[in-house]
Amino acid sequence: MNKLTTPISDEEIRSLSVGDSVLLNGVIVTGRDAAHKFMVEHIINAPCPEEELVFCADLEQLLDGGIIYHCGPVVKQNEDGSYSFVAAGPTTSIREEVYQPTVISHFNLKGVIGKGGMGQNTLKACENQPAVYFHAIGGAATLIAQSVKEVVKVYKLEFGVPEAMWVIRVEDFPVVVTMDSHSNSLHDQVFEASKEKLSSLIK
Amino acid sequence: MTNLNQIDLTDQFIELVRQAATNLPRDMENALSKAKENEDHGSAADGALGTILLNVNMAREHSTPICQDTGTPIFEVYYPLGVSTRALADQIRQAVSVSTENSYLRPNAVDSLTGKNSGNNVGEDFPTIHFHEWDENQIHVDLLLKGGGCENVSTQYKLPDGNLGAGRDLEGVRRVVLDAVHQAQGRGCGPAVLGVAIGGDRGSSYLKSKQQLFRELEDENENEELAALENQIYEEANELGIGPMGFGGKTTVLGVKIGAQHRLPASYFVSVAYMCWANRRAHMDVSIENGALEVNYE
Numbered sequence: 495m496n497k498l499t500t501p502i503s504d505e506e507i508r509s510l511s512v513g514d515s516v517l518l519n520g521v522i523v524t525g526r527d528a529a530h531k532f533m534v535e536h537i538i539n540a541p542c543p544e545e546e547l548v549f550c551a552d553l554e555q556l557l558d559g560g561i562i563y564h565c566g567p568v569v570k571q572n573e574d575g576s577y578s579f580v581a582a583g584p585t586t587s588i589r590e591e592v593y594q595p596t597v598i599s600h601f602n603l604k605g606v607i608g609k610g611g612m613g614q615n616t617l618k619a620c621e622n623q624p625a626v627y628f629h630a631i632g633g634a635a636t637l638i639a640q641s642v643k644e645v646v647k648v649y650k651l652e653f654g655v656p657e658a659m660w661v662i663r664v665e666d667f668p669v670v671v672t673m674d675s676h677s678n679s680l681h682d683q684v685f686e687a688s689k690e691k692l693s694s695l696i697k
Numbered sequence: 698m699t700n701l702n703q704i705d706l707t708d709q710f711i712e713l714v715r716q717a718a719t720n721l722p723r724d725m726e727n728a729l730s731k732a733k734e735n736e737d738h739g740s741a742a743d744g745a746l747g748t749i750l751l752n753v754n755m756a757r758e759h760s761t762p763i764c765q766d767t768g769t770p771i772f773e774v775y776y777p778l779g780v781s782t783r784a785l786a787d788q789i790r791q792a793v794s795v796s797t798e799n800s801y802l803r804p805n806a807v808d809s810l811t812g813k814n815s816g817n818n819v820g821e822d823f824p825t826i827h828f829h830e831w832d833e834n835q836i837h838v839d840l841l842l843k844g845g846g847c848e849n850v851s852t853q854y855k856l857p858d859g860n861l862g863a864g865r866d867l868e869g870v871r872r873v874v875l876d877a878v879h880q881a882q883g884r885g886c887g888p889a890v891l892g893v894a895i896g897g898d899r900g901s902s903y904l905k906s907k908q909q910l911f912r913e914l915e916d917e918n919e920n921e922e923l924a925a926l927e928n929q930i931y932e933e934a935n936e937l938g939i940g941p942m943g944f945g946g947k948t949t950v951l952g953v954k955i956g957a958q959h960r961l962p963a964s965y966f967v968s969v970a971y972m973c974w975a976n977r978r979a980h981m982d983v984s985i986e987n988g989a990l991e992v993n994y995e
Contacts, residue, residue, distance in 0.1 A: 513741060528812075568765045568803040580800045581756075581765035586846045586884055609846070610884035610943065631745050632846065632886035632942055633764040633975040637752035654814035655804055656765075668748060670741055670944065680741075684945045685882055688937040692879045695933050696861060696872045 497666070501559025502604040507624045510671045512678040516628065517666040521646060522561040522607070523553070526585055528657040529650065530593035538600045549649050556661060557601035561628075564590060564608035566656025567639070577645040579662065581635035584609040587627070595619035607669055611681030617673055624675035631668070641667040701836060701985060702780045709981060709992050710792030710838075711799070714770065716994055717840045717979035718762045718801045721753045724914045725890075725951070725976050729753070732888060732941070732948040742946025749941070749974060760801075764886075764975045767802040768844040770824035771907065775837040782828045785836075789826055793818040805845075835984035839911050842977040843970075847889070850881035853903060856965040865965040867926050870895055870955075871933075877969040878934045878950065883943015886973035890914070890952045891930070894968045896960035906968035909954035911978055918955065927953045941974070951976075 498506055500520035510516070525533070533553075536543060542550035567582035587594075587608030594612060597603065598619040605625055606612070609632040620626055630638060644663040651658045672680040733746035756763040772789055776782065794817040796802045806820035807813070818824060831837075854873040856865045861876050863869035874893055881887070892909030894902045918924035930953045940946025951974070960966070982993045 515741075515744060566765060566803070568762055568767070568800050570800050581762040581803070583765050585766065586849065588884065609886065610882070629942065629944070631748040631752070632883075633766075633844075633973055634748050634752040635763060635765040636756040636759060636761045637748060639761070639765075640755065654807070654816075656814070670744070672944070680945070681882065681943060684939055684943055687945070688879055688882070688939050691937050692875060695875055695936065 500561055500604075502561070503559070504624055507604050507626055507675050510626050510674055511676070512671055512674050512680045514671040516669050516671060518561065518607070518628065518669060519665055519667070521556065521661060521663050522563050523556055524563045524565045524567065524658075524660040524662065526564050526566050526657055527589055528653040529659050530590045530597060532650065534593045534596055538596055552649070553659075554601065557603055559602060559604050561605040561607060562597070562603060564606065567660065568635070569645070569655055569660070577648065579639040579642040579645060579660075582639040582642060583633050583635035584630040586610045587612050591616060598623050598625050611672055611679065617677060617679055620673055620675050621677050626671050626675055627673035628669035629672040638667060641665055701777065701834075701983070702784075704990060705788060706785070706836070706983060707788045707791050707795070709983060710789050711795050713838060713840050713979055713981050713994065714792060714796040715760065715799075715801045717842050717977045718767050718796070719756050719760050720979070721757070721763055721975065722913070722978055725974070726750070726753055728914055728951045729888070729974060732951065736946050736948060740946060741944035742940040742948065745941040745944055746948070762801065762803070763977060764844060764973070765803055766844040766846060767805060768842040768977070769805070769848070770802070770818065771841045771843055772824060772826045773829065773839040773908070773911065774826060775829045775831045775833070777832070777834050777836070778830060780836065785828070786826055789824065790819045793824050835982055837980065837982050839980045840978065841907070841910055843907065843910075844886070844973050844975065847885035847971045847973040850885040851906070851971045852877050852880065852969050853899060854967045856967060867922065870967050871926060871930055873967050874930050874953070874969055875933055875937070877971065878939070879937060881971055882939055885971040886942065886975070887939065888941050888948045888951045888974050890972040890976050891934070891950055891954065892970035892972060893953065893955040894966075895955065895957040897958045897966060898961065898964065899966060901958065902966040902968040903970070905956050905958055906970035909956050910970055910972050910976065912954045914952040916954070920957070923955045923957065927955050
């Protein structure tokens with residue numbers, strides 16, 4: 495099985511194809527609805543707000559060659575103030591479709607982890623950057639939390655625990671490539687095949 | 698303690714929530730195991746089901762949530778005459794708050810106007826609680842944790858539907874339910890259990906469709922026509938080949954449960970409650986036996 499560690503190179507991304515199983519390693523960042531809206535409205539389409547300069551600079555560095563994980567985890571705060579991930583499966587990615595292409599190109603993301611797949615604009619961005627869409631197993635929250643070895647930092651906790659941007663170090667996080675950098679989408683293939691079958695069932 | 702209306706069930710509700718969030722019902726687990734055997738060895742579907750089953754075991758062992766989206770907690774409470782539903786509702790709200798502190802639940806109640814998360818799963822009409830008075834001298838509680846991803850692909854049809862050739866009959870119901878499964882693709886975290894309601898108004902129809910999800914997979918519909926339709930849709934939905942997580946494969950749904958209710962002459966609604974593979978239901982029976990509290994979660 496392929497193993498990849500962040501930061502990931504363009505060559506590594508181009509070598510991946512739809513259907514490949516991959517174990518991800520290294521530091522990644524969670525981000526879902528509020529985070530994507532914030533990144534596009536306050537970092538990409540406008541100058542970073544004065545009070546957010548450290549956050550913006552950190553994010554640029556963390557995401558260059560990096561990965562965003564669409565995830566709203568259950569997190570426990572330990573007695574010493576540090577955090578542990580308790581449950582951390584993927585959330586539905588398609589809600590970020592309006593933001594994702596911009597976020598991929600601005601930060602030079604190499605991958606997005608989520609579930610359910612994304613649309614044509616993200617597929618195009620994956621081809622251009624290059625980047626890929628990694629599908630995690632929806633609902634496998636305890637198992638994925640076990641692969642999170644360290645919560646390095648948290649940003650935007652004011653968005654609430656699920657929406658905050660958690661910087662985590664993962665080991666052998668299991669995913670499947672369902673959109674590659676060669677404009678292939680497993681989601682499109684399954685949609686078309688099942689559409690044909692549906693037509694025959696309700697003709 | 699001799700009376701059901703004098704007891705505080707907060708601790709029992711906390712245990713009920715823990716069970717639902719961390720312990721997948723056996724019928725679901727068995728169905729997932731069978732599905733894995735049926736998929737092609739080494740396929741993405743096989744791998745997805747393997748990961749799911751591993752996760753189910755780990756969650757049970759560690760007493761941590763099966764899925765991080767612990768969803769909307771939906772409580773159906775059956776109670777005898779004389780028990781205060783207001784007191785029970787307070788205990789349930791207290792229990793979900795403590796369960797959130799214990800990390801059995803993710804803070805999931807967001808103020809729709811301000812966007813602020815209440816932090817403890819308590820909010821306006823949150824969690825969902827329905828009370829039903831009954832003749833038994835015990836309290837029975839069903840709990841379902843309904844995740845947001847699969848809720849977003851749940852849907853409602855108004856028949857007739859010209860595009861799908863769906864008229865106001867069971868053939869029409871079959872057509873729209875198959876369309877709903879196709880529309881959902883992998884976004885609802887299949888393999889799914891489908892709760893289907895025929896009739897009612899828009900609100901009661903959605904409610905009825907969700908209530909079907911409390912039925913166990915082996916449960917056979919008492920109505921022969923609906924039982925036959927459940928089996929037919931089950932077979933045909935799996936022919937669609939969408940597979941676990943939408944990766945393609947033989948397992949798209951694990952069960953179909955259909956209920957019907959009266960409707961207005963003008964309306965014919967069909968609601969489809971799509972439930973992810975993490976069909977987290979739990980229940981408890983509470984009674985007083987010889988003056989002592991008896992609680993059963995089996």
